[in-house]
Amino acid sequence: MKNKLIYIITTLIIISISARIIYINVNKESIKAENIAKGDIAEIGDNFFDSSDELMNGYSVKILSSEIVKADDYLKKYGHSVDEQFYDDLSYYYIVRVSVRNKNNSYVGEKGINFQRWYIEGSDYILRIEDYAYSLANSIEGNSLSISLREDSEMEFELPFYVFSESHSYNKLKNDFSNLVITDYPVKIKMSLN
Secondary structure (H helix, E strand, C coil): HHHHHHHHHHHHHHHHHHHHHHHHHHHHCEEEEEEECCCCECCCCCCCCHHHHHHCCEEEEEEEEEEEHHHHHHHCCCCCCHHHHHCCEEEEEEEEEEEECCCCCCCCCCCCEEEECCEECCCCCCEEECHHHHHHHHCCCCCCECCCCCEEEEEEEEEEEEEECCCCHHHHHHHHHCCCEEEEEEEEEEEEEC
């Protein structure tokens, strides 16, 4: 009798857990994605990455150009070499030039955009901004990856994303369909680089 009771309770627990897992997966909130064509303007709105207090609302972004360049050639342009980098197998940079506009975000000097959260998403890879190369290409006080523009102002930035030769070949990146992701939630805004 005792074994029968344990069997019934165990079966009920398993059924309850299974029903809960199925319910959550069926009713899950799907991520909405907004795809922006190259050259079009993306309005960031109330979207963010990790927390809603990032406050990028009021900013817009436009991709001006994108290209893949050899890391050594890129760094030589600024009087440096790839040997000064922290990474041994750095071979290319995926350079994305953007224009960022603060239309009406009043949190000037407090909150804005953190480029460190932005990334390039491809078919099977994610590329992140390399802060050393960023500091060479952009004349921002303190070389900060976080910016906060005055209201109704616009500024251009050069965003170098590092590419390692062992994991990404030049031909693969050049022929792949890549997107610059500028927000993740509740709407994932992806801007086409091709």
